[in-house]
Amino acid sequence: MSSDPRFVPRARGGRAPDVFRPGAWVPMREYRQSDEVDFAIVGTGAGGGTLAALLAEQGFSVVALDAGPYFRPLEDFASDESEQNKLYWTDKRVVAGANPIQMGGKNSGKAVGGSTVHYAMVSLRFRPEHFSARTSLGYGADWPISWQEMWHYYDQAERQINISGPLTYPWGPPRPRYPYRAHELNGAGKLLAKGCEAIGIDWTETPLATLSAPHAGPEGKSPPCAYRGFCRFGCTTNAKRSALTVWIPRALAAGAEVRDLAMVGRIETGPNGLATGVHYHREGQWHFQRAKNVVVAGYAIETPRLLLNSASQRYPDGLANSSGLVGKNLMTQSNQAVWGRMDEPVRWYKGPPSLAITEHWNYCDDKDFHGGYIWLGQGPLPNEWAAIQTGSKGLWGDALRAAMLDYNHMIGVKMVGEMLPDEANRVTLSDDLDQYGLRVAKITYSWGDNDKALIAHALEQMSRSIEAIGAKDMFRQEDDTNHLAGTARMGSDRRHSVVDADCRSWDIRNLWVCDGSVFPTTGGVNPALTIQTIAVRTADRINTLAAAGEL
Numbered sequence: 001m002s003s004d005p006r007f008v009p010r011a012r013g014g015r016a017p018d019v020f021r022p023g024a025w026v027p028m029r030e031y032r033q034s035d036e037v038d039f040a041i042v043g044t045g046a047g048g049g050t051l052a053a054l055l056a057e058q059g060f061s062v063v064a065l066d067a068g069p070y071f072r073p074l075e076d077f078a079s080d081e082s083e084q085n086k087l088y089w090t091d092k093r094v095v096a097g098a099n100p101i102q103m104g105g106k107n108s109g110k111a112v113g114g115s116t117v118h119y120a121m122v123s124l125r126f127r128p129e130h131f132s133a134r135t136s137l138g139y140g141a142d143w144p145i146s147w148q149e150m151w152h153y154y155d156q157a158e159r160q161i162n163i164s165g166p167l168t169y170p171w172g173p174p175r176p177r178y179p180y181r182a183h184e185l186n187g188a189g190k191l192l193a194k195g196c197e198a199i200g201i202d203w204t205e206t207p208l209a210t211l212s213a214p215h216a217g218p219e220g221k222s223p224p225c226a227y228r229g230f231c232r233f234g235c236t237t238n239a240k241r242s243a244l245t246v247w248i249p250r251a252l253a254a255g256a257e258v259r260d261l262a263m264v265g266r267i268e269t270g271p272n273g274l275a276t277g278v279h280y281h282r283e284g285q286w287h288f289q290r291a292k293n294v295v296v297a298g299y300a301i302e303t304p305r306l307l308l309n310s311a312s313q314r315y316p317d318g319l320a321n322s323s324g325l326v327g328k329n330l331m332t333q334s335n336q337a338v339w340g341r342m343d344e345p346v347r348w349y350k351g352p353p354s355l356a357i358t359e360h361w362n363y364c365d366d367k368d369f370h371g372g373y374i375w376l377g378q379g380p381l382p383n384e385w386a387a388i389q390t391g392s393k394g395l396w397g398d399a400l401r402a403a404m405l406d407y408n409h410m411i412g413v414k415m416v417g418e419m420l421p422d423e424a425n426r427v428t429l430s431d432d433l434d435q436y437g438l439r440v441a442k443i444t445y446s447w448g449d450n451d452k453a454l455i456a457h458a459l460e461q462m463s464r465s466i467e468a469i470g471a472k473d474m475f476r477q478e479d480d481t482n483h484l485a486g487t488a489r490m491g492s493d494r495r496h497s498v499v500d501a502d503c504r505s506w507d508i509r510n511l512w513v514c515d516g517s518v519f520p521t522t523g524g525v526n527p528a529l530t531i532q533t534i535a536v537r538t539a540d541r542i543n544t545l546a547a548a549g550e551l
Contacts, residue, residue, distance in 0.1 A: 005069035005076065006086060009261045009283065011112075016252055019245055020220040020238060022074050029255045033289050037061040040278050040291035042264045042306065045114020046531035047515035048297030049243030049251070054539035056254035060546075063257045063289055065280055068110035070260035071117065073245070077234030081383040084233035087111055087118045091440070093301070094430045098446035099479075101332055105232075106482035108299060112260050113244030115299065116528060120232050121209040121240060122354050122416075123163045124525035125154050127172060127362055127372060130418075133521050139370035139450075140420055141520040144492040144501035150533060151175070153540075157533040158207075161241045162215055165207030171359045180212045183225065188348040188377035189356035191411050195465035201360040206376060208352055209241035209528070219249035227351040229379060265438045267294050267310040267319055267511070275319075275511045281436050293551070295512040297535075300330060300484035303517040304427045305441040307488070320488070320498050320505040320513070327427040327487050330445060331522040334417035334455050335482040337378065338462040339388070340471025345408045348379035354414075361461065362524040369453035371418035372524030375462050378412035385410070392477040411471055415458045416482070418524040419451045427487050483527050485519035502541040503534065510551075514538050 010017050011028060018024035031037050038060040041048045052064040069086075071077065077084065089108035095101055109115035128147035133140035143150075155176055158165075165178030182205035185193065189205070196203035210231065211224045225239040238245050248258060259282065266279040268288065277290040296303050304327035308318035318326050354376035362372035380388065382404070389395045389403050430442040447455075459476055467474060491497025494506035503518055505511040516531050523530070545551045 005071055005260070009259070010070040011258045011260050016258055017070055017072050019073055019249065020222070022072070026249070026252055028252050029257055031061065031063055031257055033287055035061070036290040036292055037063050038291070039063070039293045039295055040065065040289050041295040041297060042278060043114060043297035043299065043302070043515065044112050044248060044258060045109065045243055045297065045299065045515065046116050046528050047535045048295065049113060049116070049247040050532045050535035051295060051297065051514050051539055052256050053247040053250040053254065054536065055542065056251050056256035058539065058543045061255070062251065063259065063291070064251065065259045065262040065264055065278065065289070066112045066114070067263040068112060068260065070112045070258070071234065071244070073234055073236060073238050077236045079228060079230050079236065081233065081381050084118065087234055092432060092434050093440055094432060094442040096442060097425070097444040101443055101445045101481055103443070106335070107332065107484045108301065111244070112248060112258060113242050116242040117244050118233050119242070119528055120354055120526070121352060122376065122526040123158070123161070123207045123209045123529040124374070125172065125175070126150070126523040126525060126530055130372070130521060130523045137365070137370065141489070141491070143520050144490055145537070149537070153533045153537045154529070157529060157536050160536070161209050161246055161532065162211060162217070163207050163209055164212040166205040170202040170204050171363045178207060183208060183210070183212050183352065183355055185355050186348065186351040186379065187346040188353070188379050188411060191342070191346065191466070191469060192356040192358070192377035192413055195413070195469045196358050198468035199464050201358055203356055203358045206354050206357040210235070210352060211239045211241065218253070219246055225352065229349040229351060229381065231352040263436055264306060265309065265436055267296070267306065269312060269314065269319070269508065273314055273508060275508055293510045293512065295514055297513070297515040299515050300487045300517045301427055301441050301443060303513060303515060304487040305429065308429050309438055320507050320511055322507050323495055323498060325489060325496070325498050328423040329421040329486040329489055330425040330427055330443070331419050331421055331484070331486040331519070332445065332481040333483045333522055334373065334415060334419055334451065334458070335480040336455055336459055337412050337414035337477040337480065338459060338466060338474060339410060339412040339477065340466050340474040341406050341409050342411050342471060343409070346411055347408050348410060348412070349381060351379070353377070353379035359525070361458065367457060369450050369457065371420060371450065371454055373415045373417035373454060373458050374525055375413045375415045375458065378414045380412070382407065388477055393475055411466055413462045413466060415462065416524065416526055417454050417458055418522055420448055421486055421521060422448055483522070485516045485522040485527055488513045488517040489520045490518040491520060502545070503538045512538070
C-alpha cells in the first residue's frame with residue numbers, strides 16, 4: 001500500500017496512480033516550475049478535470065493542481081459512511097446570513113476529481129428556457145450561450161461520460177439516445193413512479209453517470225454498477241463516471257501533469273497586468289509554476305476566494321473584478337424532502353439513490369413563483385437517515401432506536417430546486433486564516449421570498465405524491481440545501497459579469513474561470529453535467545482562438 005494520500009503526494013516522480021488497477025501506476029509527464037506551460041489549471045473536478053483532458057489532447061502543455069489527495073478507488077474507498085468523510089472539503093470556512101449554508105459533503109469535495117468523486121451522478125440538462133431566464137421567463141439573468149449551442153455540447157459530454165438513461169425523455173426538445181441503457185428501478189424508484197402517476201404527472205428513469213454495462217474506453221476499463229448503495233460516496237468498483245475515472249486518466253495519457261496536495265493560494269500577475277503563473281503549497285513549502293494561461297476551477301467558494309486573495313496594487317479588489325461581482329450572486333439549490341413509511345418493505349438502500357425522477361415542475365410554468373424544481377427517489381444510508389431523524393424530527397434515545405427499526409419500510413422523495421441570484425448572497429474574505437496562512441472564505445446566504453415560495457410548493461406536491469400511494473407517518477425535511485453556483489458569472493457585458501461566454505476574464509485575457517461559479521442562474525436540476533458541458537465548449541473555443549492567433 002502507498003503512504004496515506006491525504007499527507008503524501010502520489011503524483012510525482014514521473015508517475016501517477018492507475019485508478020483501474022490496484023497498486024499500479026501510469027506514466028505522467030512532469031514539467032519544471034520554470035517551464036512556462038500553456039495552461040495551469042486550479043482544480044480537477046467537473047470543470048478543471050474535463051478541461052485538463054481536452055486541452056492536453058489538443059496539444060497544449062497542462063499542469064493541473066488540486067488541494068486534495070489522489071485516491072485509488074479500488075483501495076482507498078470503503079463501504080463505510082464515516083470513512084468517506086475524507087472526500088469532503090472540511091477546511092475552515094465562516095458562514096453567515098439568515099439561512100447559513102451547511103458546507104461539506106453536499107456541495108464541495110477535496111480530492112483529485114473534486115466533488116465528482118462523491119456526487120450522486122444525476123446528469124441532467126438545463127431546461128432550454130433557463131438559458132434565457134430573463135428574456136424568456138422574466139427573472140434572473142440570461143446566459144451568453146444559447147440553449148441550441150449548449151444542446152450540441154451536451155450531446156458531446158454525455159457521450160464522453162457515458163451516461164446511462166431512458167430510451168426517450170419526457171421533457172424538452174428531442175435528444176439522442178443515451179450511450180447506455182437506463183438502470184433498473186429499485187423499490188424507491190418504483191414508488192416514485194407510482195406516486196407521480198397517482199397525481200397525474202410524468203416520470204422517467206434518471207440519467208446517471210454510472211455504468212449499466214461494462215465499458216472499455218480511452219481512459220480505462222470500468223465495470224457496470226453493482227448496486228451496493230454507497231453512490232453518494234467514493235465508488236469502490238469504478239462504475240461511477242467521475243472526473244477521477246473519466247477525465248484525469250485521459251489528461252495523463254495526453255501529456256498533462258497532475259499535482260495532488262497542491263493548494264494554490266495566489267495567482268501572480270506581471271507588469272503588463274497578465275497572469276504569469278500560480279503560487280501553490282506542496283510538501284511543506286510554497287512553489288511557483290509559470291504559465292501562459294491560468295484557469296481557475298475551484299467551484300463557487302474557492303474560485304472567488306482565490307481571485308480575491310490574489311489582489312495586488314494593480315488589482316486592489318482582486319483579479320477579474322472590475323465589475324465588482326467576484327463573489328456575488330452565490331446560489332445554492334433547495335434540497336427539501338418528504339418522508340414516510342410503507343407497510344411493505346422498500347429496501348431503498350439498494351442501488352443508486354435517485355433512480356427515478358420527475359421534472360414536471362421544472363417545465364410547467366403554471367405556478368406563482370419563478371424558477372423550477374425536480375424531485376427524485378431517495379435511499380439514504382443508515383448514518384444519514386439517523387441524522388435526518390435527529391435533525392428534522394428531533395428524535396433521540398429510545399425514540400430514535402424505534403424509528404430506525406422501520407428503515408427498510410421507509411420512502412422518500414427529495415427536491416432539487418432553483419434558488420435565484422442575489423448580490424447579497426456572496427463570498428467574501430474573513431479575517432481568519434487557514435493552515436496555509438490564507439484568508440478563509442466568509443459565505444453569506446439568505447433565502448428570498450421566491451425561494452421560500454418554491455420550497456413550499458415543492459413540499460406540498462411531494463407530500464401529495466407519496467400520500468397518494470399510502471405512505472404513513474409522513475414528515476418533512478424543510479431546511480436543507482445542496483450544490484453551489486455563481487460568484488464569477490459569465491455574461492455578454494463586462495459591466496455585469498466576470499467572464500465572457502468562453503469563460504475568459506474580461507479584465508485579464510489569459511485568466512479563465514471554468515466551473516459552476518460561472519453560472520448566471522442555477523436552474524432546477526443538478527449542475528454536474530452542465531459544468532462538464534461548459535468545459536467541453538471552453539476547450540473547443542480555446543482551440544479555435546489559438547488557431548486564429550487570438551489566445
